[in-house]
Amino acid sequence: MAISLVITVILILVASLGGLLFGASIIFDQSLNDPxxxxxxxxxxxxxxxxxxxGGRVTELAQISLEIEGYAPVVQNVPGGATEIVYVGIASQVTGTRAVGVRGIFTDGSMKILKIIDFKFT
Amino acid sequence: MIRHKSIGVIGILLLLIFTSGCIISAQNTTQLEPVPAEQINSMDAALYPLTYLIAKDMEQACCLVGKTARELDGVPTDDPAVELTLLKLRRDIPFSFEAGLFDKNDTLIASTENLGKSIEIGVGKAPNHYTAEELKAAEPACIVSGYSMLLHGDNGFTFTTAVYDAQGNYNGTLRVGINTWSLFSGINEYLRNEYGYTIWVAQPDGLVIYDKDTDEIGRNLITDELYVSETLKDAVELILKKESGNSSYLFYDSTWVNSTQTNVVWDTVYPGYGMEWRLVLTDNVPAKTETETTATPTTEELKSFVEKAYVYAQTHTKEEALHAFNDQNGEFIDGELYIFAYDMDGTILALPYQPGLIGSNRWLMEDSSGVKILQRMIARAQQGGGCVNYMTANPDHQYAQEFKLSYVMPVDDTWFIGAGIYLQENPLSQNHYLSWTEHEDMTYQVRNMQYLAKKEGIESVIEMIKDPDSELQIEGLYPFAVTENGTDLADALKPELEGTNQLGMTNSLGMSIAREVISLAQAGGGWMYGLWGIPPENEEEYVLIYVEPIDVSVYVASLIILG
Structure with a gap:
């Protein structure tokens, strides 16, 4: 009786862990396939x-906030269909290695970090 | 300059020798064909002047090291004369990496390296220990070490000689790291372009210390699985056993698929005490193709191709992306374009036409001008991506060395991707090459600025850059100085730039030369290509730049126009 109980518990744990990993993998894959x-x-x-x-929300992107470590964020509008946003002169005083973040601001007001990467400006 | 006196004589000698005779190579053979005596004689005649030249270079470099050691005898380490003397020595041996003074326990106590940060004074230990007796036995020559990784991370060998205190007692060593690539690649380019031969160099233990293909350097001819063919084993045994001779073997051609007969002649160079090298001249050089057979993609098409791969890498797992990039029949091969991928430490992740190299590291890989290809690519990737130029073999033109433009993008902080096109219109793709004397002149000019800045102050060097008649100037070279913030301090090519900030100045490829120069200087210095507007019309031409730091805030460089 005790043995079958232990086996049942182990089976439940294994199944739960498998389900968890499978779910996580789906979420991970979805985030990769559909940023x-x-x-x-x-x-x-x-x-x-x-x-x-x-990306899934590219048509909802209203503004982009460019954030360079040590400098104030700079927000620019994203015209519909734009494929390139240029921040003119933003790096004129920037040297050395700094983290750069790109934050998206969507039409519903929500915000999301779209990219964080270390840059060597010089 | 060490080599200048011998070059003219050797050039004329080689020219006379090569007025007769032709090179025959058996392609795709499975057995060795006899080699005409006339061909062996021609190859021998090309080899012997080079053996003399290298031996002379080594002798003169060793003399300089010995002379410098005598200047340092009895001088306290904290005397400013020590740094000046070491900088002068480094300047006068253009194929050197760094020079350093070590105490009796092999601990570094003074060095020419000031920004590389890889060697710490008082902590760094020399990899080889020599007793005072061994050093004495070598005098007046220097002890030459085997090829290995040196203290600052590059690969090469060292000259070592003893330094004595004021009473004449042994007090430590003076060591100079030598860049074997810099020592041999200029000669190799000369041979390849003028006569269709190349060289490789090995130690008696079988270690390859120079080869035109950097992937072969550091391999052992006796033990490495690359060298298993019977004919090659026999040839290697003979080469390592006999001081000079000739032989033939079957080895891969540049495709690394087909086997071809390579004919060699060799001689021995004695670079100093305790070492000898076999200098091996081969005839397996692909001829450059003169005509263009396929349309080269434009820079925009190149960029779009890499961006397509970037999107793929961002929307798939790394494993899936690398599988796709390595697939020779996949969507990331398009004519001459293919995607390569590397870790940020230079380890190959994707290289569809050379799958056997995946996993090997190319951090130290240099082109024939000394440009560290992967280090430049990584620096560019760490700026978000962009264009990088370098010389490399073109598989569409029998693997001839040609000038390449690659576009790279970081996938994340740990790896990047890229692809490239060969620029046929560039002079370096059309039998023009930078002579080793020009290369050494550039090295000398920049290191002289380093030396003079320590001796007379940076202001004095800035004035010399501005003065076209100063002792600093060398015909055809354009020195300049820039600060860590991108301010141009002096510029021999464009004097009007003095005082302006150059960080924002970009070329038509979107590259800021100033940012690249600063990045290279802060990494300890080195070589890079750039596209730059040349006066008076300001038309863009490719230039080669050599950069060194003076200190943490001022960097000096020399530029040559590749035309």
């Missing part, structure tokens, strides 16, 4: 260019 908005920041001289590629 809200896929963006990429790059430096060009003193400018920073945010390229907008694709």
């Amino acid at each position: 809200d908005v896929l963006v990429h920041p790059a430096i060009s001289g003193n400018d920073m260019i945010i390229t907008i590629y694709e």
Whole structure:
């Protein structure tokens, strides 16, 4: 009796763990396959260019906030269908290695970090 | 300059020798064909002047090290003369990495490296220990170490000689790290371009210390599984056993698929006490193709191709993405375009046409000009991506060395992807090459600025850059100085830039030369290519730049126009 109880408990634990891992994997895969908005920041001289590629909420993207470690965030509007947002002169005083964050602001007012990456400005 | 005196004589000698004879190579053979005596004679005639040249280089470098050691005898470590003397020595041996002074316990007590941060004074230990007796026995020559990783992380060998105190007692060692790539690649380019030969160099223990293919450097001819063919084993045995001779073997051609007969002649160089090298001249050089057979993609098409791969990498797992990039029949092969991927430490993750190399590390890989290809790519990827130039083999043109433009993008902080196109219109793709004397002149000019900045102050160097008649100037080279914040301090090519901030100045490829120069200087210095507007019309041309830091805030460089 005790043995079958232990086996039942183990089976339940294994099944739960398997379900949890499967669920996590689906969530992970979904987040990979369907990002809200896929963006990429790059430096060009003193400018920073945010390229907008694709994503489930790309049509809802209203503004992008570019955040460079140690500097105040700069928000720019995203015109409908835009694939590139240029932040002119934003890196003119920036040197060394700094974290760069790109935050999306959507039409419903919600915000989401779209990208965080370390940049070597010089 | 060490080599200048011998170059003219050797050039004329080689020219005379090569007015007759042709090179025959048996392609895709399975057995060795006899080699005409005339061909062996021609190869021998090309080899011997080079053996002499390398031996002379080593002898003169060793003399400089010995002379410097005598200048340092009895000088306290904290005397400013020590740093100056070491900088002068590094300047005068252009194929050196760094020079350092070590105490009797092999601990570093003074060094020319000031920004690399890989060597700590008072902590760094020399990899080889020599007794005072061994050093004495070597004098007046230097002890030459085997090829290995040096204290600052690069691979090469060292010259070591004893330093004595004021009473003549043994007090430590003076060591100079030598860059074997820099030592041999200029000669190799000269041979390849002018006569269709290349060289490889090995120690008696079988370790390859130089080869035109950097992936072969550091491998052992006796033990490495790459060298298993019977004919090659026989040839290697002969080469390592005999000081000079000739032989033939079957080995991969540049495709690393087909086997071809390689004919070699070799001689021995004695670079100093305790070491000898086999200098092996081979005839397996692919001829450069003169005509263009396929349309080269544009820079925009290249960028779009990499961006497509970027989106794929961001929307799939890393494993899935690398599988797709490595698939020779997949969507990430398009004509000459293919996606490569590397870790940020230079480890190959995707290379569809050379799958056998996946997992190997290319952090130290240099092109024929000394540009550390992966380090430049990684620096660019860490700026969010962009264009990088370098010389590399073009598989569409029998693996001839050609000038390449690659576009790279970081997938995240740990790995990046890229693809490239060969720029046929570039002079470096059309039988033009930078001679080793030009390369050494650039090295000398920049290291001279480092030395003079310590000796006379940076202001004095800035004035010399501005003065076209100063002792600093070398014809065809354009020195400049820039601060860590991107302010141009002096510029021989564009004097009008003095005092302006250059961080925002970009070329037509979107690259800020100033940001690249600063990044390279802060990494300890080195070589890079750039596209730059040349006066008076300001038309863009490719340039090669060599950079070194003076200190944490001022960097000096020299530029040559590749035209």
